[in-house]
Structures are given as C-alpha cells and as structure tokens.
Amino acid sequence: MTIRSRAHKSFLNARTNLIFYFLVLAATFFSRKIFLEKLGDDFVGMTSTLSNLLGLLNLAELGVGSAVGYMLYKPLVEGDRERINxxxxxxGYVYRKIGLVVIAGAVVLAVFLPWILESAPFSNLLIYFTYLSYLVGAVLGYFVNYRQLLLNADQRQYVVTAYYQSANILRLLIQMAVLYRTSNPYYWVGIEIGFSFIYSWILNRRIDRAYPWLKTAVRNGRQLLKEYPELIKYTKQIFVHKIGATALFNLSPVFVYAYTSLTIVAYYTNYTLIVSKVQLLVSQLLGSADAGIGQLVAEGDENRIQQVFREIFALRYWVGGTLVGALWFVLNPFIQLWLGAEYLLPPGTVALILLNLYIMFTRVADSFNMAYGLFYDTWAPITEAGLNAGFSVLLGHFWGLNGVLLGTTLSMLAIVVIWKPYFLFSKGFRLSVWRYWRRVGVHVLILAGVFVLIGWLNRYCPVDPAAGYGVWFLYSLTVTALFALLLFCVMLLSTEGMRTLTSRMMQLIRSRLRR
Structure with a gap:
C-alpha cells in the first residue's frame, strides 16, 4: 500500500469521524430532551444504569480486539488472504467464547436487578425488556459483528462509523417521532432492539462486498488458535494496559471526592464534561491514522516510518497546542455564560486540567508502540496507576483538587512523557531518544512563544467574551484561528515534520481536485 493511499484512507476516517461527531452530538442533545420529557428522569436514569452494568461485563473483551488488529497488519500489507481468513x-472463535461469558454474567446479574433497581417505579417486565435490548446489542458484537475488526485494521473504519452512526441517528429520530405520539417506553425499547439487528445485517453485507474472499470458519478456531499462540500473549499484555488505564482514569474522581467538598466536585465535573468532549473529538480525528501506522511498520521501511512519525508528531503538537491554548482563553468565559461566575475554578486549577489534556493530546509514542507490538511493558500501566494514587493521596491532602490534578500530571510525566518514548526509540526505532526530546523542546518553546504573544494581544482586546453566546463564539473562533495560524506558520518554518506533512496534504488535495 502506498503512502498516498494510506493518507487518503486516514483522511476519509478523520472526515467521517468529524462529520458524525457533530451529527450525533446534535441528535443526542435533542433526543435526550425529548426522552426526559416523554419518558421521565427515572426511565432515562434506569437506561443509563443498565448500560453501565453491561459495560462492566464487556471488560471481558479487553485486549483481544487490539491484539487481533496488530496481527492483521502484516498479512493485509502482504495480501495474504489465507492468513487473514x-x-x-x-x-470469531475467541469472541464467541467471550460472548458466552458475557451472557452468563448477564444472566447472573439479571437475578439482582430487582434489588439494584428497587426504587425504580417500573414493572419488572419493562426493566428486563430494557436490559435485554442492551444485552442484544452487546452480544451481536461478539457473535455476528466481529468481522468489522478487519475493516478497522484495513483503514476502513469510516465504513463502520458511517453505518453505525447513521443507524444510530435514524434510531434516535424514529424513537423521538414515536414518543411524540405514544410516550410508550416499550416502543422505545423495541426500536432499540430492532436497530441492533438492522445495523448488524447491513454491516455484514457491506463486509461481504468489500471482502468477497473472506471465508471464516469459527468452528475451526480452536484448532487454529494453536497456530497463533501470540494472540494469547498479546491479549494478556494489552489487557493489563487497558486495566491500568481504566484504573488510572477512574481513581482520580475518587480522590477528588475524598479531598474536596461536593460543591468543588460539581464545579470540577463541569470542566471535565467540556474537556472530555474535546478529547473525544481529537481522539476520533487523530486516531484515524493508527491502522495506517500499523501497516507502515509491517512494511518495514524505516525511512518512511521516521518520516511519518515526524509528521504525526507535528500534527499532534499543532492540534494539541491550538486547542489547549485556545481553551485557556475561552473555557472560563463559557462556564460563566453557561452556569454563572460562581462556578468558575481558579486559574491554577484550570491550568492543571489543561496541562493534563495537553499531555494526552501529544501521546505520539502510543500509536507506534502498538504498531511495533510493544505491549510487554506491563509494569508501566500498573506503575502509572500506583504513582497516580500515591501522589494524589499525598498532594491532595495538602492542596485538595490541585493536589489530585498534580498527582495525575506527575504520574503521566513519568510513564507517558518519559518512559513510553524511551521504550519506542530503544526497542522499536532502535535510535537515540535524545532526538525525540530535542523535537519536544522545540515544539514546547514554539507553543510558549505563541501563547505569550496571544496573551499580550488579548490584553488589548475590547471584547468581553462572557458578554453573550454570540460574542463568545466569535471570540473563540478568533482565538482558535490565531493559535492555529501562528503555530502552523512558526512550525512550518522551523520543523521538518510540519513541512513534509503540509506537502503531503497539498498533494492529497490536488489529487482530489483532479478527479
């Protein structure tokens, strides 16, 4: 596969994710309002509870999908259809076993639902019918839709996103229309189940058209598993990484609750709600290239790998710097408009929130470690979670919310910022990691310079962004555009990664215009 085709598929993935991100966000916003009005707070709360409970059972999958995705990169590059099959x-065999485990766990959990939802003002019939709707959606992923992982590994995630989110939006629209006429929760649940089957049928037809040669034999999976012992090894390693990440991000809220008042917790969650939406958007945009990186590494051309690494490095630091820099100026004015000035957090706290976000945005090494199959540093996620807990307990005792946030920062600095790049350069690239640190230093200095310049210009801005939503929107657009433009120009002049990335994007645009 050529660099150009990989870039084109990455572009399609990013564009599709971006379009559906905003469509689903709008549809979810309007549908939630209608669901609350027609079904009530209790029903919406019950559906959230049941979804979260089944989400815990889905932890049984942790690692298998990622391990299989890694194993598919090389045969996809080589066109080895037999190995892909x-x-x-x-x-399919492993997912079927996991699906049976999920079903067994769901049956056991179902016994306790009347006690878990004892205060819910609904009949057991409605509770179990709703529970069944979520279980059907989860189980179909294991028994029917498992082949979609091939689309993801082949950089065709845009197909999965387009079909899934289109079905999701259509489902929400039909549910809203039906509720307007009936306000009957049973219809809502029935539509939920129906669309799970419709999506599965459409997706699998699309997979059959894309890969007519794909002939899976799940019944032979047990025997074939013996020929791929690395699947179990990689799954175990990735499982530890994902459990560590889950522990890391679920521990921080606990420490916030422990060392602050409920009022501060409410203030903090207002900020994390906004930040999480921005993080999701960036993840969908920049994560669209992961499969392309995996296929590139499978080809083994070290010069191309280093070129792409520099380009993705520049892209992540440009996008991360732009968004984090702009959020510093626009986040507090939005909170003030949305909820009131009494809900604002101090600048130091906001700075720590955004610093942690910047570290997350610039995790360049993760995608390449995954592409090289560097999962065996299983001590790293455990250490990161342990450091986070230790620092948060210690610093939270003295500085409350700021101490907890600083604990997260220190744990990520140790593992994400220091260890992961070193692991990649020493075991994957087999190059000196100092060239990475020089590149980091240059990009951080560029961001600092642009930040100081825009901060100086902002002092002379006659506009109060908290004066109204229209004013805030124009102010935010201007600040974000300034950060994006200035960062881009300085990086274009001073970094090779931005120059080659720009050249690649221009070639892609010109090829699209010629069609």
Whole structure:
C-alpha cells in the first residue's frame, strides 16, 4: 500500500469521524430532551444504569480486539488472504467464547436487578425488556459483528462509523417521532432492539462486498488458535494496559471526592464534561491514522516510518497546542455564560486540567508502540496507576483538587512523557531518544512563544467574551484561528515534520481536485 493511499484512507476516517461527531452530538442533545420529557428522569436514569452494568461485563473483551488488529497488519500489507481468513476465524472463535461469558454474567446479574433497581417505579417486565435490548446489542458484537475488526485494521473504519452512526441517528429520530405520539417506553425499547439487528445485517453485507474472499470458519478456531499462540500473549499484555488505564482514569474522581467538598466536585465535573468532549473529538480525528501506522511498520521501511512519525508528531503538537491554548482563553468565559461566575475554578486549577489534556493530546509514542507490538511493558500501566494514587493521596491532602490534578500530571510525566518514548526509540526505532526530546523542546518553546504573544494581544482586546453566546463564539473562533495560524506558520518554518506533512496534504488535495 502506498503512502498516498494510506493518507487518503486516514483522511476519509478523520472526515467521517468529524462529520458524525457533530451529527450525533446534535441528535443526542435533542433526543435526550425529548426522552426526559416523554419518558421521565427515572426511565432515562434506569437506561443509563443498565448500560453501565453491561459495560462492566464487556471488560471481558479487553485486549483481544487490539491484539487481533496488530496481527492483521502484516498479512493485509502482504495480501495474504489465507492468513487473514485464519486470524479472523480465530477472532470469531475467541469472541464467541467471550460472548458466552458475557451472557452468563448477564444472566447472573439479571437475578439482582430487582434489588439494584428497587426504587425504580417500573414493572419488572419493562426493566428486563430494557436490559435485554442492551444485552442484544452487546452480544451481536461478539457473535455476528466481529468481522468489522478487519475493516478497522484495513483503514476502513469510516465504513463502520458511517453505518453505525447513521443507524444510530435514524434510531434516535424514529424513537423521538414515536414518543411524540405514544410516550410508550416499550416502543422505545423495541426500536432499540430492532436497530441492533438492522445495523448488524447491513454491516455484514457491506463486509461481504468489500471482502468477497473472506471465508471464516469459527468452528475451526480452536484448532487454529494453536497456530497463533501470540494472540494469547498479546491479549494478556494489552489487557493489563487497558486495566491500568481504566484504573488510572477512574481513581482520580475518587480522590477528588475524598479531598474536596461536593460543591468543588460539581464545579470540577463541569470542566471535565467540556474537556472530555474535546478529547473525544481529537481522539476520533487523530486516531484515524493508527491502522495506517500499523501497516507502515509491517512494511518495514524505516525511512518512511521516521518520516511519518515526524509528521504525526507535528500534527499532534499543532492540534494539541491550538486547542489547549485556545481553551485557556475561552473555557472560563463559557462556564460563566453557561452556569454563572460562581462556578468558575481558579486559574491554577484550570491550568492543571489543561496541562493534563495537553499531555494526552501529544501521546505520539502510543500509536507506534502498538504498531511495533510493544505491549510487554506491563509494569508501566500498573506503575502509572500506583504513582497516580500515591501522589494524589499525598498532594491532595495538602492542596485538595490541585493536589489530585498534580498527582495525575506527575504520574503521566513519568510513564507517558518519559518512559513510553524511551521504550519506542530503544526497542522499536532502535535510535537515540535524545532526538525525540530535542523535537519536544522545540515544539514546547514554539507553543510558549505563541501563547505569550496571544496573551499580550488579548490584553488589548475590547471584547468581553462572557458578554453573550454570540460574542463568545466569535471570540473563540478568533482565538482558535490565531493559535492555529501562528503555530502552523512558526512550525512550518522551523520543523521538518510540519513541512513534509503540509506537502503531503497539498498533494492529497490536488489529487482530489483532479478527479
């Protein structure tokens, strides 16, 4: 596969994710209002509770999908259809076993639902019918939709996103229309189940058209699994990483609750709600290239790998710097407009929130470690979670919310910022990590310079961004555009990664215009 085709598929993935991100966000916003009005707070709360409970059962999958995705990169590059069929067959076999575990766990959990939802003002029939709707959606992923992982590994995630989110939006629209006429929760649940089957049927037809040669034999999966012992090894390693990440991000809220008042917790969650939406958007945009990186590494061209690494490095630091820099100026005015000045957090706290976000945005090494199969540093996520807990307990005792946030920062600095790049350069690239640190230093200095300049210009801005939503929107647009433009120009002049990335994007645009 050529660099150009990989870039084109990455562009399609990013564009599709971006379009559906805003469509689903709008549809969810309007549908939630209608669901609350027609079904009530209790029903919406019950659906959230049941969804979260089944989400816990889905932890049984942790690692398998990522391990199989990594194993598919090389045969996809080589066009080895027999090996692809075997790996997908093994995936189907393993997923079927996981699906049975999820069903068994769901049956056990179902016994306790009347006690868990004892205060819910609904009949057991409605509770179990709703529970069944979520279980059907989860189980179909294991028994029917498992082949979609091939689309993801082949950089065709845009197909999965387009079909899934289109079905999701259509489902919400039909549910809203039906509720307007009936306000009957049973219809809502029935539509939920129906669309799970409709999506599965459409997706699998699309997979059959894309890969007519794909012939999986799940019944042979057990025997084939013996030929791929690395699947179990990689799954165990990735499982530890994902459990560590889950512990890391679920521990921080606990420490916030422990060392602050409920009022501060409410203030803090207002900020994290906004930040999480921005983080999701960036993840969907920049994560669209992960499969392309995996295929590139499978080809083994070290010069191309280093070129792409520099480009993705520049892209992440440009996007991360732009958004974090702009959020510093626009986040507090938005909170003030949305909720009131009494809900504002101090500048130091906001700075720590945004610093942690910047570290998350610039995690360049993660995608390449995954592409190289560097999962065996299983001590790293455990250490990161332990450092986070230790620092948060210690610093939270003295500085409350700021101490907890600083604990997260220190744990990520140790593992995400220091260890992960070193691991990649020493075991993957087999190059000196100092060239990475020089590149980091240059990009951080560029961001600092642009930040100081825009801060100086902002002092002379006659506009109060908290004066109204229209004013805030124009102010935010201007600040974000300034950050994006200035960062881009300085990086274009001073970094090779931005120059080659710009050249690649221009070539892609010109090729699209010629069609």
């Amino acid at each position: 075997q790996i997908v067959s093994v995936l």
